[in-house]
Amino acid sequence: MKNVLIIGSGIAGMACAVRCAEQGLQVTLVSPFPSERSQSVMAAGGINAVRTEHEEGDSVESHIEDTLKGGCGLGGERAVSGLCGHGEEILHYLESIGTVFSVDEKGRPIRRAFGGQSHKRTYYCGASTGKQIVSALVMEARRLEAAGRINRRLWCCFHSALIRDGVCYGAMLFDEAGGGLTAEYADAVVVATGGQNALFGKTTGSTQCDGYAAGKLFMQGAELKNLEFIQYHPTTLETAHKRMLISEAARGEGGRLFYKSEGRNIYFMEEKYGQGGNLLTRDVISQEIDAIGGSAFLDLTFMDKKVIDERLPEVGELCAKYAGIDVSREPIPVQPSVHFFMGGLAVHLNHETNIQNLFAIGECASMYHGANRLGGNSLLSAIYSGNVAADEIAGREAAGSDHPDFGSELEREREQLARGMDTESQFPVMYVRDMLADTMNKQLGIVRTEEALVQGREDIDYYLSVAGRLKYDPNVMPYFNYSLTGILTLARATVTCALARRESRGAHYRSDFPKTDEKYSAATIISYNDGDYSVRLDEERFYES
Ligand SMILES: Cc1cc2nc3c(=O)[nH]c(=O)nc-3n(C[C@H](O)[C@H](O)[C@H](O)COP(=O)(O)OP(=O)(O)OC[C@H]3O[C@@H](n4cnc5c(N)ncnc54)[C@H](O)[C@@H]3O)c2cc1C
Structure with a gap:
C-alpha cells in the first residue's frame, strides 16, 4: 500500500485525492479549511473543453493552438496537447460525479466565449462552476473516506517538507486545532496549495493562497519557474475587502469597455482593435486600461435585461450588493487586479518537481499557461494535473516503510515555534x-x-x-x-x-x-541556496520531459 500526502484541498488537491484513492492508494488530505472554502469555489466563468458532439468547427487542435498563442510561446507543446486532449474526458467525468452544466432549451450544453479563444468552448454551471465541481469532488471524497481510503485532516497547515539528499519523505504539518507540529511520512507528497494572492493583499482571489508552501519548498531546494508572469484580470470591482471579479463572461456575452472623455464615451478597445477588441487576452486589455489611467467602465446597459439575468446573474447581483449598481441601467466601474499566477513550482510533465517524490499540481505549479493563461483553462489544468500526478504515483513502486529519521529536525522546529x-x-x-x-x-x-x-x-x-x-x-x-x-x-x-x-x-x-525578444523564448527557472537566488533561462522547452 502506498501512502500519499496531499497538501491543499481545492479542485486540484481533491481531484488528485479521489484519483489516487480509486487506484488503491492511501491518501491523507490536509488543508486549513474545508474544500468548500477554497479559492476554487470562486470560479464562476467556466471550464474549457472541446467535445466532439458539440464541435461545430472547433477542434482539440484549435484549443491547443489558442492556448499556445495565449501563452506567447512559453506553454510547452507536449504539456498543452495533453491538457487540451483530455478536456472532453474530464467534462464527462465531472458530469458522471454530479456536476450539472447549463443547457439550452433543447438540453444541449451551452458554451460561452472567453478571451483569446477562436471558438466558444467554455462550459459553465450557471454562476457556480467552481462550487459545483468542488461539491461533486467532495461527495466522491466522502465516499472514499467512508471506505477508509482518504483521511481528511482539517485545520492543518504545511510547515516544511522532509527532504534528504534530493528525495522527499513526507512533510511537517502544523495542527492549528492544538496538535502542534508533527511529521507525516509518505511515499509521495503532492502540493496543491493554489496561487500567491496574499503577496499582493487585495486581489480577486483568496487570502488562503499565500504562496508559503512554494516559498518554503524553494528554500528547501525546489526550483520555481516563470514567477514574473502574473495575470491581472482587467475587469474587477473595488470593494472594502477585496477586488470582486466581473467575469470575462460579461464581455463574452457582449459587454463593452469604455472611458469618458469630454462628455463622450470612448470605446477604446473597439477603436484600437476592431470588433473583437473587448475579448482580447487579459494581458492586452489590462495594459490598455493601465495606459488610460488605470480604470474604465464596462457597459452592459444595451443588453437585453433577460440575457443579463439569465446568463450573467452573478454580475448583476454582486454589482447591486457591493456597489449599488443596476447593471442594466448603469455602467460598471472596473480596474485590473491581480488574479492568477502562471508561475510556480517547476514540474516535469508528470508533475514531479526537481525533488524526487515531491509533486505539485493546480495553480501552485507552473506548466500549461506560459506567459498568459486563457480564461477557463485553469479549472481544466487543476483537474488534469491532479490526474497526471495520481497516475504517476500509482504506477510507481512503493518506497517501503524505511525512511531517514527526521526526529532531530522536528524537535528543532518545535523549539523554534515554542520560542x-x-x-x-x-x-x-x-x-x-x-x-x-x-x-x-x-x-x-x-x-x-x-x-x-x-x-x-x-x-x-x-x-x-x-x-x-x-x-x-x-x-x-x-x-x-x-x-x-x-x-x-x-x-x-x-x-x-x-x-x-x-x-x-x-x-x-x-x-x-x-x-x-527571441533570446527569452525560454522559461525562467530560479533556485535558492542559503540566501543566494540564481536564475537561469531554460530553453529545453521548460521541463517538458
Ligand atoms: C474569482 C476567481 C474566478 C475564477 N474563475 C475561473 C473560471 O471561471 N475558470 C477557470 O478555469 N479558472 C478560474 N479561476 C482560477 C481557478 O479558480 C484556480 O486557478 C483554481 O481553482 C485553483 O485550484 P487549486 O486547487 O490549484 O487551488 P485552490 O482552490 O486555491 O486551493 C488551494 C488549497 O490549498 C490550501 N492551502 C493553501 N496554503 C496552504 C498551506 N500552507 N498548508 C495547507 N494547505 C494550504 C487552501 O486552503 C486550499 O484548500 C478563477 C479564480 C478566481 C480568483
Whole structure:
C-alpha cells in the first residue's frame, strides 16, 4: 500500500485525492479549511473543453493552438496537447460525479466565449462552476473516506517538507486545532496549495493562497519557474475587502469597455482593435486600461435585461450588493487586479518537481499557461494535473516503510515555534505582510521598470532582514507567524525573475524593454541556496520531459 500526502484541498488537491484513492492508494488530505472554502469555489466563468458532439468547427487542435498563442510561446507543446486532449474526458467525468452544466432549451450544453479563444468552448454551471465541481469532488471524497481510503485532516497547515539528499519523505504539518507540529511520512507528497494572492493583499482571489508552501519548498531546494508572469484580470470591482471579479463572461456575452472623455464615451478597445477588441487576452486589455489611467467602465446597459439575468446573474447581483449598481441601467466601474499566477513550482510533465517524490499540481505549479493563461483553462489544468500526478504515483513502486529519521529536525522546529519571536520588536507580523503587499503592487504592477523592480527587491530584502526578529502576534493563527519568511522569500524570487526577463511578453510588460525578444523564448527557472537566488533561462522547452 502506498501512502500519499496531499497538501491543499481545492479542485486540484481533491481531484488528485479521489484519483489516487480509486487506484488503491492511501491518501491523507490536509488543508486549513474545508474544500468548500477554497479559492476554487470562486470560479464562476467556466471550464474549457472541446467535445466532439458539440464541435461545430472547433477542434482539440484549435484549443491547443489558442492556448499556445495565449501563452506567447512559453506553454510547452507536449504539456498543452495533453491538457487540451483530455478536456472532453474530464467534462464527462465531472458530469458522471454530479456536476450539472447549463443547457439550452433543447438540453444541449451551452458554451460561452472567453478571451483569446477562436471558438466558444467554455462550459459553465450557471454562476457556480467552481462550487459545483468542488461539491461533486467532495461527495466522491466522502465516499472514499467512508471506505477508509482518504483521511481528511482539517485545520492543518504545511510547515516544511522532509527532504534528504534530493528525495522527499513526507512533510511537517502544523495542527492549528492544538496538535502542534508533527511529521507525516509518505511515499509521495503532492502540493496543491493554489496561487500567491496574499503577496499582493487585495486581489480577486483568496487570502488562503499565500504562496508559503512554494516559498518554503524553494528554500528547501525546489526550483520555481516563470514567477514574473502574473495575470491581472482587467475587469474587477473595488470593494472594502477585496477586488470582486466581473467575469470575462460579461464581455463574452457582449459587454463593452469604455472611458469618458469630454462628455463622450470612448470605446477604446473597439477603436484600437476592431470588433473583437473587448475579448482580447487579459494581458492586452489590462495594459490598455493601465495606459488610460488605470480604470474604465464596462457597459452592459444595451443588453437585453433577460440575457443579463439569465446568463450573467452573478454580475448583476454582486454589482447591486457591493456597489449599488443596476447593471442594466448603469455602467460598471472596473480596474485590473491581480488574479492568477502562471508561475510556480517547476514540474516535469508528470508533475514531479526537481525533488524526487515531491509533486505539485493546480495553480501552485507552473506548466500549461506560459506567459498568459486563457480564461477557463485553469479549472481544466487543476483537474488534469491532479490526474497526471495520481497516475504517476500509482504506477510507481512503493518506497517501503524505511525512511531517514527526521526526529532531530522536528524537535528543532518545535523549539523554534515554542520560542516564538523576539517580542521587543514593535512591528507585528501582519504589518510586514501589509507592507509587502504595498511593495508588490507598486513595484511589480502591470507596467514594470528596472528602477521599480530594484526598489522592490531592496524593500523585500529589508523585510527579510527583520523577519526573524519580529513580534510574535498572538492574535493570529500560529501559521501566520511562522510563514512570513517563506512568503517574503517567494516575493524576493518573483522580483528577481522579473528583473531577469529583460523583454515584454504576455503578462510581463517592461516599459524599458517593450519588445518581445527571441533570446527569452525560454522559461525562467530560479533556485535558492542559503540566501543566494540564481536564475537561469531554460530553453529545453521548460521541463517538458
Ligand atoms: C474569482 C476567481 C474566478 C475564477 N474563475 C475561473 C473560471 O471561471 N475558470 C477557470 O478555469 N479558472 C478560474 N479561476 C482560477 C481557478 O479558480 C484556480 O486557478 C483554481 O481553482 C485553483 O485550484 P487549486 O486547487 O490549484 O487551488 P485552490 O482552490 O486555491 O486551493 C488551494 C488549497 O490549498 C490550501 N492551502 C493553501 N496554503 C496552504 C498551506 N500552507 N498548508 C495547507 N494547505 C494550504 C487552501 O486552503 C486550499 O484548500 C478563477 C479564480 C478566481 C480568483
